[in-house]
Every structure is written in structure tokens, then in C-alpha cells.
Amino acid sequence: MGHLITLATSLNQWALDFQGNLERILASIAIAKERGARLRVGPELEIPGYGCLDHFLEGDTVLHSWEVLAKILSSEEAMGIVCDIGMPVVHKNVIYNCRVIIHDRKILLIRPKMWLANDGNYRELRYFTPWAKHRQWEDHYLPRIIQAVTKQIKVPLGDAVISTLDTCFGVELCEELFTPASPHILMGLDGVEIFTNSSGSHHELRKLYTRVELIKEATLKLGGIYLYANQQGCDGDRLYYDGCAMIAVNGRVVAQGSQFSLNDVEVVTATVDIEDVRAHRAKSSRSMQAAAAERYHRIEVPFALSGGKFDDVREEDMIGLIGTKSLNVRYHTPEEEIALGPACWLWDYLRRSRTQGYFLPLSGGIDSCATAVIVYSMCRLVSEAARRGDKQVIADARRITGEFEDSIYIPSDPREFAHRIFHSCYMGTENSSAETRRRAKQLSEAIGSYHVDLNMDTVVSAVRNLFSFVTGARPQFKSQGGTAAENLALQNIQARLRMVIAYMFAQLLPWVRGKSGGLLVLGSANVDESLRGYLTKYDNSSADINPIGGISKTDLKKFIAHAQVAFDLPVLQSFLTAVPTAELEPITETYVQSDEADMGMTYDELSVFGRLRKVEKCGPYSTFTKLVHEWGSFLSPIQIAEKVKLFFFEHARNRHKMTTLTPSYHAESYSPDDNRFDLRPFLYPSRFPWQFNKIDEVARALPDRSGQQGTVPDKTKTE
Template sequence: MGHLITLATCSLNQWALDFEGNTARIIQSIQEAKAAGASLRCGPELEICGYGCLDHFLEQDLYLHCWEMLERILTDKSCHGIILDIGMPILHRNNRYNCRIIALDSKILMIRPKLWLANDGNYREMRYFTPWERPQHVEEYYLPRKIQLIQGAVKVHFGDCVLSTPDTCLGFETCEELFTPKAPHIDMGLNGVEVFTNSSGSHHTLRKLDVRLSLILEATRKSGGIYLYANQQGCDGDRLYYDGSAMIIINGNIVAQGTQFSLNDVEIVTATCDIEEVRAYRFAPSRALQAVQAPTYQRIETKFSLSSDADDIDPFIAPSPKLAPRYHIPQEEIAMGPACWLWDYLRRSKAAGFLVPLSGGIDSCATAAIVFSMCRIVIEAIKAENAQVIADVRRIAGAFEDEGWLPYTPEELCKNIFHTVYMGMEKQSSVETRSRAERLAADIGAYHTDMNIDTVFNAEKNLLTQSTGFEPQFKVHGGSATENLALQNIQARTRMVTAYYFAQMLPTVRKRRGGGSLLVLGSANVDECLRGYLTKYDCSSADINPIGSISKTDLKAFIAWASDAFSLPILNEFIHAIPTAELEPIMENYVQSDEADMGMTYDELSVFGKLRKEAKLGPYGMFQRLVHEWKDKCSPRETAVKVKRFNHFYAINRHKMTTMTPAYHAEGYSPDDNRFDLRPFLYPPFFESWSFKKIDDEVDRIEKRAAK
């Protein structure tokens, strides 16, 4: 028996409930793995139905369709001759389990349910599935009748078992299990398992890959082994982007790593490994002493070998070399993650393109730059002859051109699918913002429209005067704060209505064949959402928002990076512009400023957001932390004022998050109310709260102590 084995893992761009499409991608991945000489193929978590099915996991239809698709895979002879690790949900004894199907040559060898479920942040697996809280326990599962006919048997093994081949032993983990303190691979490795698979549905968050990668490397660094990591890649139908990065590791070293962001629907990663390296790595007597005390796993036997006979091995085949891990810097992650997510959303929604209300500020600028980045990625895929991308481009953008047309530059593609609208006001909008918007649109090739909305604003404003005789005024003209805010909100909400009107009509204006409307993109960043510094139902209300979970600090860094990376020097002008909503009249001695209005900087907002969500601190805990961290820039009383101001405005504006545009998930402190950040939206007044009283008492104590 030989000792070299070629293994395959993959990233698949699956789509929730796209049963036939998902199955076709699974079969393609198996065929490509076989073509690469692999004897084992590992796929993503819940790959047959898609990971993001949410409450559809409670429907009986879903389980039926998964079995029907598995039947299609099992009976496809092009999928024979290779061990398959396939993900799907299974109903067993009236309980729902997230499972791995281990199959070979149309036969199911075993079914391995997930032991530990992801149930925090964006994940709600405990809502749908039951964890298999019976380590090393195995029982019988009765197969559906159609599968029994293929299997030639009524039942198969179901539980926490491993697969034994003549040349090695395989164990299986699923996503969250890797992240637990006592991961299953520890006991499996001590029990003699040499090859591990991990099938994941892991989403992108800025700076997250290095954490995930360190855990995967550590899985075999202590006690050796070969580890295959598979993941979804793309928009599964929700706010998350699954960021691929399929990889193969041996003894703590990477030997194959796939892309993190890609427009490929199927990406296979293969490596040739030497099993003898694992056995040599496991030489330590201390490991052996733990191994004899480790729990025993039931081994399911198969006669299929992962390696070839020694006489059949190609003498020119050698183990895959070690590789350095590949990471993207955060600016590249922002350029690529939301861009790939936008492309998936556009092509799957069958929309005609995108529209962005381009204000001349950095947020809408960043949104436009991400769309331009998407066009750059699409053009690269066209050059690489990606058939799916070419077909999608011709269907979406080709409706403006002759049949068979293809763009050759990002600007050419942008011209057909990206629309920008500057909606100014005669006295509120500056020449600078209007000019920046127009020149940015021209540089990236977008179809740009410039207009003023004074007529609509005045018509709405005059309704109150005609009905009541009262004429509201801006603050700079002597009006009250209530009047000032109401007049600003008319403008903001008018822009939302206008954006949707143009999104519906511009394809008609441009004589697009087949009609269709544009998707309106929002441009509210995570810090504005957190603080509530936006108008409810204004142009922050859109179809989707690529920057809704990205901080202003990261967006500025992205724009600075993109000005060089995308050869767009105009982006530098946006970085140095003062953030302003331009909703109040510009006066000789007054220009509206976001940070002045909020009473805090965007950098401070990021700090508050991370303390609130990631550090899990309330107002008093925030103050205790920041009174030390900010001691060189703020007095304790100044820190207290900032902490109380943030928590007050967070609380009174929390209701806005219940209606916010679905946003690409990127930051760990996103205030997304729909799934990630579940909190009340009607709070008691924080200024009367016990936590604020505690802050005041602590400030008094600190100041009295300092005065002694």
C-alpha cells in the first residue's frame, strides 16, 4: 500500500433553496476533484439546500428535496470512485440534525450529525437543529424508500463515528465544532484518525480570516494530521457573504489554500499528502499516553483506499509543498467582499443594475467605489473566460447593447449597470459636493443625473403653511430645533422617493430591452446607524446596503487605498472633505458638520460600538474602561459626558434600526436589528437610569480623590 494520497476540498457558491443549482455545483466539484486525482472530496456545510434557509429548515419539503437531490448525486456514475463528504439536514426520530453524508459508489457509508451548533451573532442553528450530544454514540438510521433501493439496505450507521479505510482513518467535523474548547478532532486524533474534514458555512467579517486560520492550523499543530477545510463562497441569499478560503493543512502547515473572494461558482482545492508524515509527527510519548486513555470511536469499514498501491504510484508525484498563509488587508476585504456580494445579489435578483444617490460625501463615494470594484472583478472574470459571469453580464448589461456584446473595461460595464443621481438643493448644496459627485461618476463610467429638488421640497413644506398658517424656518433663519429638524427630514425623505422613482424609470429612459428596474443602494455606515444619525425612511432606506456594517474609519482607509489601487485620484478629495449632511442652508459663518451635530467623532463612535457589542459593556462599564484609556485626552467628567451622550442617542434612535436597509455584514459591532444585534427598540430614559447615576457618582469620587 502506498502512502501518498491526493485530497480535495472546495468552496461552492450555493444559494438557499436552489436545490437543482446547488446539486449541479456539487456534482461539478466532484468531477473536478476526480479529474485532479483526488480520492476524497469534502464540501461545505448544508450544501445541498444552502446554509441560509433559516425557517425553511422547519419545513418538511426541504428534507424531501434534499433526499431527492442526494439521490441524483448517488446515481450519477461520474461521482463514483471517490469518497464523498456531503452536507444536508436530516430528520431522525422526529429531530432535525445538521449532517454529513459520507458516501462511496452510490452507497451511504455513514451519517455524521453535528455535535455542537453555532448559536450566537448571525447564527441560530439551535432554532432549527438538535445537537448530537452523545459523543461516540452510534445508532441506526432508516433510509427513505428510494434510497433503500439504491443502498440495497434499509438502514445505515448514524452518529459520532469515524471511517476506516485499508490505509488510514477519517474523522469529520462541522464548522462550529472547530471553534469549541474541546474540539472533536482532539479525541479523534488521539484515537488514530489521520485525516479530518471540516465542512463550514462561515461568513466574512473584517479581519476574521486570521482567527479562523489560526484555529485550523492549531487543529493539527499539536498532534498531527491532515485537515481539509471546505466553505461556502458568495451570497447565499442574505446579508452574509461566505468567504471561501478552502484549504488543506498537514501537521500545522498549509499545503493548499483557495481564494477568499471570487466569482467562481465552483472552486476545487487539492493537495497530495504523505500519511507517513503524520505518523512520524506523532512520536511524542506524552501523546501516546493520552491516546491510550482517549475515548474509543466506532469505526465504519470500507475496502476503498485513499492511496494507490506502491507499484501504481507515479514516481514523479510528490507531496504538495508548504505554503505561507494568504491574507487580505482590510482595505482589500472591503473592496472585494461587498463587491462579490453585490454581484451575486444583482445576478440572482434579475434586476437591471444599481442606483446610488451620490451626495459628494465619503459614504456614497465608498458605495460607488465598491460598485466600481465589482465591475473590475467582473472584467477579470470575463478575461479568465468564466462562462457563468459572461452569461450573466450579457443578460444584465447586454440589454443596453447588441446581442453578443461584452465589456472590456470596468468603466464600460459601469456605464451600463451603474446609475448615480445627485439630488441637490439651491441653498444647502455646495458647489464642491456637486462637482465631486459629477467627476467621480465620470471617472468610473457611471450614468450620472444631476438635479435640484427645491420644487418638491417647497411643495411639501408649503402644505403645512397652507393648512395651518404656520411657516417653519431653519435654525439659521431663527427657527426652533423642531422646525430645523423637520425641514431637514423633508429633504432627506424626498431623496428616497426620488431615488426609487429614477431607479424604476432610468432603464426605460435609456431604452433597455426587456424593462426591469434598478436596485437602490444605501450608503449609511455602521457608525451612523449605531448613533442613529440619519433620517428614518430617507435615502438610507434602500434595497441593500454594501457599507451598512463598515465603520467610517475603515471606509476612509479603503478610499485612500482605492485612490491608488483603482487609479482614481479624485477619491482623495472625498477623504479631506468635512463630513456633512448638507440639510441646512450654507451661511457665510455656518456650514453643517456631522461630528459637530453628533457631539462626538466617528473614531469615538467606533470605540463605543466595539465596547457595546464586542466587549459587552453597558454605560457604566464603558465609562470605567474609557476613563483609563482616554485619560490623556479627556478628563473623567468629559469622558462621562461622551459616554452618556452616546448611550442616550443610541437608545432614543434604536427604533430606526428596525427599518434599516439589509446591509452586508462586515463589522463585529454592527447594530443590525434583524438578526445580529437583538435588543429592545423602546428604552427607558438613560438620563434617568441607574447606570448614569453610577457614572455620576464615580466621576464625583474621582474628582474628590484628585483634589486631595
């Protein structure tokens, strides 16, 4: 018997956008029904949006979610199909993250989440309570606005499953798939054949493989059909939810949605044969375990998921039919992920903030270059969608460019569209080089940005002269005989003034061009510089948002190499070969400022330190012991100790900068973002006397396998 199963969607929901979220949900249900589907599954908390955060604690959020559900229940779209919909529910004064299963203006079951995500970017225990009564249910009394539609006073709430005329399906909610004892195991042993998973899973470089393997494994031993729905887009915060909706059967993926897309609604369908699940489960060992499985309460619904005849199945949906070749899962390379993920995030942020474009201080270095190329990638995606006739993208582009009254304008050329909405500026000083100025100009021409080139020496001199006038002392650079304090202060003057100038130009450039509104300022500090604290507080790393703040320098270089070919931008080669420099100190015959020299460590080393500190949860001593094994063949224990102590000292004394870090696209597992992801103090005993003394003690005792002799570092160098 053929079963047309539709996974709908990867919806692009927006926190607290109840009207927009309702429209997208109804659109997805309509598309699912049009394709003949009888089961529709949406992403986690799709009615209010997943990223409401502390708004989940407000009664208004729950009230409006019920109001939206009432409209869905009343709609013609929701008739003749079973829908799995996400929203918060208050039961006995406890807030739960729930799935509400509906059919023909009735609520069949409210299934609360049992295992909550509460690490990294997630704080679900701050808002919700897990359902602790496994395989148990209770009566939930419905609000009157729902009673008026369903004519029900109470419905089951708890850990139960839905029994249709032809099969049985159950809910596994997002994080529950990632737990060691996932609910699908016990449900499957009790005869549940279809599992729905509604997720709010964010994008992180190289993360998708883990998710896919878990989905495949869920039914490989157990047998069954797994329907995975995930949000796609920027929900209003640092995260980009990367969709990739999937249908897997007996451990094989048979349908996959896009991972990065500008679509507001995407529906994934597949036709499956439930008899293949039953055949897969006909194993003696599985049957023995199933015979002893604990029972789930079944909510019965007089409705069949099967179409009854294969004649009812559309030809395009037959690609997912069991018995045909499995789908090869599509993975993007990390370079492609950088090109697509932040670009989609930038588009959502731009269209939803209702601003007129982006402004970027373009320094001629690889970080601002990468930021500019990501904006250009966004323009390419917009142009591709416009050429396909995407009405929503075209409407948003017209509004942003001020052409909303002109029904003719189509943003079909990425360079032309970039010239309208992307503004770049080279802010030179006497310490800037002709090479960086040339590279910035050439890049702006290649991608089409509206470019401004200026010298800000008079502004810098004015601040320097003001200080001299007030104090009677004139600070000098180190190369001119100044102290370290003078040298740093003079660098910071330039950096901070760039931030002030950036915001002035962002507010007024549209006016200069005869347009209204303002621009969002883009930051371009990478994750490694933030980790090390190699940035000036409130300099031009301070911005509205930062698309590369969670991406390592190593990955950014690979992305630029990829974009050089994929986007046909030969100018990018000059950025790849340039030495990273802040250009804040005078260039002399014997000295050119270098980022890695200033930091005392390479960008590759910073990536290693970042992963050990955050991902592997290592303090100074355990970082040292791990690196002795990893680096011991080319560095002595004492040299490794010096590097470890320098990193932790610099990270600790600069940690306060993370409290003001520009909101950044989350892409890396070792992001130092103080405000959401990396919850650590910002005032440290930065010399770590106990930890560093232990490192020195062990380093002196360990044999040197590197073939060279290190020396004990002079501790005064890090003071």
C-alpha cells in the same frame, strides 16, 4: 505512500436553489476526480444552502435534500470517490445538521453536528438539535427514494469515523473547531489521521487570521491532515461566505483557496504523505494519552485513499506534498477586504435577483463615494473574470445588460460595463454646495456610471407650502430663527424626498435608456451612523441593500485611500479631505453643517463605543470604567462620563431606526443590525437614571489624570 487529497470546494451555493446547488456539487466532484482525488469535502449544508433559516423547519427542505442526494448517489461523478456532503436529516422526529458520507452508491455514515453556532449571525439552535450521544451511533432508516438507489434500508447515524484500507478519517463540523474541547482531539488520540471540516463561515473584517490559526493549531500538537471546506458567496442574506478552503498538515498550511471570487465552483488540491503524520505522532507523551483514549466506532469501507504510486500524481498538485516548503497563508488587508467582499456580494445579489443594475444617490460625500467605488470594484472583478473566459460571468453579464442574444458582447472594460448597469444621481437643493456636486460628477465620470444631476427644490417647496397651506404656519430653519423642531423637520423633508425620487428613477431609468426591468437602490449609511442613529428614518439611507452598512467610517476612509492608488482614481483625494456634512441646512457665513458636530462625537469614538457595547458586552457603567483607563490620560473622568452618557442616550432614543435599517453586508463585529445580528429592544429608558447616576457618582470621586478639569454635564443638553 502518496495520498492525493482534494478539498472541494468553496462552492457558491444559494439557499433553496436545489437544482443549481446539485449542479455545482456534481461539478466539484467531477473536478476532484479529474485531479485524481479520492476524498471530496464540500461546505456545510451544501445541498439546501446554509442560509435557509426558518425554511429548515419545513418538511419540503428535508424532502428536496434527499431528492438531490439520490441524484448524487445515482450519478457517475460520485463513483470511485468518497464524498462528504452536507444536508439536514430528520432522525426520530429531530432535525440534525448532518454530513452524509457516501461511496459507490452507498451511504457509509450520517454524522450529525454536535456543537451548534448560536450567537452573532447564527441561530442554529432555532432549527437544529445537537447530537448529544458522543461516540455513540444508532440505526437511521432511509427514505424509500434513497433505498431504491443504495439498496440499504438503514445506515449508521451518530458520532463515528470512517476506516479505509489505508487510513481513518473523521468529521469536525464548522463550529466544533471553535469549541474549547474540539472533537478532533479525541478522534486524533484514537488514531484518526484525517479530519474534514465543512463550514458556513462568513466574512468579517480581520477575521480570517483567527480561523487559520485554529486550523493550524488543530494538527500542530496532535498531528494529522485537516481538510477545511467553506462556502463562498452570498447565500441569500446579509452574509458573504468567504471561502478560503485550506489543507493543513501537522500544523502547516499546504494549500489555500481564494477568499473572494466570482467562481461558482473552486477546487483545492494537495498531495500529502500519511507517513509524515505517523512520524509526527511518534512522541511518548502523545502515545501515553492515546493509549488511554476512548474508542470511536469505525465504519469500514473497502477503499483506499492513497493512489498507490507517486507516478499517479499530477505535477501541479505536488506543491502540497509534505516535505516541501509550507505555504505562506495569503491575507488581504482590511482595505482589500472592503474592495473585494462587498463587491462579490453585490455581484451575487445582482445576478440572482435578476434585475438590470444598481442605482445610487451620489451625494458627493465619502459614504456614497465608497459605495460607488465598491460597485466599480465589482465591475473590475466581472471584467477580469470575463477576460479569463469565465462562461458563467459572461452569461450573467449578458443577461443583466440585455445582451443575452448577442454572443459577441464581453464585459472586458469595467468603465463600459459600469455605464450599462450602474446609475448614479446627485439630488441637489439650495443647501447643497458646488463642491459636492462637482465631486459627484467627477467620480461618476471616473468610474463610468450613468449619471443624472438634478435640483429638487421645487419638490421640497411643494411639501413645505402644503404644510403652510393646511396649518397656516410656515416652518423655518434654525439659522432663520426657527425652533429645533422646525429645523429638524425641514431637514427630514429633503432626506425623505430623496428616497422617493431614488425609487422612481431606479424603476424608470432603464426604460428611459430603451431597456426593460428595474434597478436595485443602494444605501450608503455606514455602521457608525447607524449605531448613533444619525440618519433619517425612511430617507435615502432606506434602500434595497447597503454594501457599507457594516463598515466603520474609519475603515471606509482607509479603503478610499487604497482605491485611489489601486484603482487609479485620483478624484478620490478630494473626498478624503472633505468635511463630512449632510448639507440639509442653509450655509451661512458663520455656519456649515458638520456630521461630527451634529453627533457630538467623532467617528473614531463611535467605533470604540460600538465595540465596547456589542463585542465586549458593556453597559453604560462598564463602558465608563473601561474608558477611564483608556482615555484618562487626555480626558477627565467627568468628561468621559459626559461622552458615555451622550452616546448611550442617543443610541437608545434612536434604536427604533434599526428596525427599518436597510439589509447591509455584514463586515463589522459591532453592527447594530436589529433584524439579524444585534437583538436588543428598540424602546429604552433612554436617560438610564440608575446607570447614569452611578457613573456621575464615580466620576466625581475619581482623580483627574488628564491635567484638565471637567465639569458635570448639563443633563438638559441631551433631552
